[in-house]
Amino acid sequence: MLFQLIQLIQQQEPEANIIYINKEDISFDHIRTASELNAYILHHSSKQQTNHIFIDEIQEIAGFEKTVRSLLLNEKNDLYITGSNAKLLSGDLATLLAGRTIEISVYSLSYNEFLTFHKQTDSDHSLLTYFRYGGLPYLIHLKLTDEIVFEYLKNIYTTIVYRDVVSRYNIRSTHFLEQLIRFLADHTGSLFSAKSISDFLKSQQVNMAHNQVQTFTDYLANAFLIHKVSRYDLEGKRIFESGEKYYFENCGIRNAIVGYKPNDDAKLLENIVFNQLLYKGYEVKTGKVETQEIDFVATKNNETVYLQVALRLERDKTIEREFGNLLKIKDNYPKLVITMHDQTKNSYKGIELISVRKFLTE
Numbered sequence: 074m075l076f077q078l079i080q081l082i083q084q085q086e087p088e089a090n091i092i093y094i095n096k097e098d099i100s101f102d103h104i105r106t107a108s109e110l111n112a113y114i115l116h117h118s119s120k121q122q123t124n125h126i127f128i129d130e131i132q133e134i135a136g137f138e139k140t141v142r143s144l145l146l147n148e149k150n151d152l153y154i155t156g157s158n159a160k161l162l163s164g165d166l167a168t169l170l171a172g173r174t175i176e177i178s179v180y181s182l183s184y185n186e187f188l189t190f191h192k193q194t195d196s197d198h199s200l201l202t203y204f205r206y207g208g209l210p211y212l213i214h215l216k217l218t219d220e221i222v223f224e225y226l227k228n229i230y231t232t233i234v235y236r237d238v239v240s241r242y243n244i245r246s247t248h249f250l251e252q253l254i255r256f257l258a259d260h261t262g263s264l265f266s267a268k269s270i271s272d273f274l275k276s277q278q279v280n281m282a283h284n285q286v287q288t289f290t291d292y293l294a295n296a297f298l299i300h301k302v303s304r305y306d307l308e309g310k311r312i313f314e315s316g317e318k319y320y321f322e323n324c325g326i327r328n329a330i331v332g333y334k335p336n337d338d339a340k341l342l343e344n345i346v347f348n349q350l351l352y353k354g355y356e357v358k359t360g361k362v363e364t365q366e367i368d369f370v371a372t373k374n375n376e377t378v379y380l381q382v383a384l385r386l387e388r389d390k391t392i393e394r395e396f397g398n399l400l401k402i403k404d405n406y407p408k409l410v411i412t413m414h415d416q417t418k419n420s421y422k423g424i425e426l427i428s429v430r431k432f433l434t435e
Contacts (some may be wrong), residue, residue: 074179075127075153082125090119092126096133107136111143118150125151132156138170145173181323182208183352184345184433191217195434204341205333207325219333226329230298233326237296244292252279253289257299257319258331261340262347264304264359264366266315290319297322300351305358305370307402318359320347338413339384342429343368346382346411349433365398377406384413386426396421 075093082089092114094101104110110128118124126144131137131154144150182190184200187208193199206212206222209229215221234254239247256274267290271283281289293299300320304313321327324341350357350371360367360379369380379402381395399408400422408424415428 074177075129075155078153079125079127086123088122090117090122090124092117092124094126094128096128096130104134107134107139110134110137111140114140114144120149123149123151126153128152128154130155141170142173178351180348180352182210183349184208184430195430197430200430200433204324204338204345205328207323207328209323209325212325222325223329226323226325230326230329233296233298238292238298241296242292244289246281249279249281249285250289252277253281253286254293254298255331257290257293258321258327261320261327261337262318262343264316264318266317268315298326300347302347303358305360307360307362307367307370312358313361320344322348324348342384342411342413343382346380346429346432350380362398362401365401367398367402377404379406379408381410382412383410386410386412392421396424399424 079091079093082091094104094110094113096104104113114124114126128134128137131141134140137154141152141154144152184195184203187193187203188195188199190210190213191199191202193202202217205219206217207226209226211225212222215225234250235247238244238250244250252274253270256270266283267287268283270286271281274281274286290299290301294301298321300322302318302320304316304318305311306313321344324344327341327344328337347357347369350369353373355371355373355378358370358372360370367379368382371378371380379399381399383391383395386392386395395410399410402408409432410421410424410426411429411432412426413429415431419426
């Protein structure tokens with residue numbers, strides 16, 4: 074992404090002053106402290122034009138935030154930094170730089186991006202491949218078979234868990250952590266509280282206190298392995314203190330953990346709709362109106378859209394439930410039902426019905 078930004082700047086400004094530092098490159102091994110970083114950048118800076126400064130893996134430089142704050146005092150400095158989860162999370166960065174940053178969240182590939190990367194056209198087969206393997210960019214270098222892809226994804230999963238969670242938080246009970254992750258993968262999109270997860274794990278001879286469950290799920294969310302989605306009372310306009318849903322940032326990693334099974338398609342469909350909403354910049358909650366559940370309440374720019382997700386709409390009872398829940402919401406914001414396959418109808422009592430392929434590609 075840094076190289077793409079550099080290329081864009083050079084297209085717009087061929088004589089741009091680009092300063093690039095990559096702490097994974099041994100050529101920059103001499104830059105280890107804030108003072109050394111500052112000296113290097115000042116040496117390569119221009120007083121006549123904007124300095125576009127790119128620093129990759131900045132957390133490897135001790136006290137880097139001092140230099141960053143100093144550089145930002147000069148309006149001629151345009152600064153981009155990256156850092157890995159293991160030592161530098163977004164919350165840490167906000168604290169260190171006191172609100173002087175704009176954070177760019179980088180998600181797994183969207184379905185459209187997946188099609189572009191793999192030179193595929195939109196089809197049921199392409200969609201199921203995306204469901205199965207997820208959207209990590211490196212997959213373009215691999216043969217898309219279970220044996221090869223899931224081995225790669227398991228390695229990515231292990232790296233995240235042991236580098237970004239176990240090592241970062243000094244966790245000793247790694248067995249409990251992995252059992253919790255397997256539980257969340259098996260129950261993707263289900264509504265749970267920390268206590269209900271703890272109770273279920275105890276029934277499986279895994280003793281984990283509910284406060285430990287809460288702590289571990291927070292760690293996993295901080296490492297971007299999962300997303301925790303709060304429950305919102307549409308009538309009381311408040312967030313419930315307990316009861317959340319959990320979705321995986323990457324469905325391929327989720328499948329590598331517990332395996333891909335066709336009867337998981339409903340869970341994966343819901344997870345992928347959630348990921349698309351994040352990708353589009355929505356703040357997402359799960360909703361409750363009266364006694365009914367709304368899969369997603371998505372908000373952006375003070376506008377809201379309500380979504381229900383259903384694998385199939387073949388039975389009257391399913392149609393009544395999915396649309397009936399949305400009909401209980403009395404405001405005039407858009408309401409959608411998303412299903413796996415194209416339907417003969419495109420609306421029901423004013424509520425739009427669309428296929429997931431249409432939702433992901435338009």
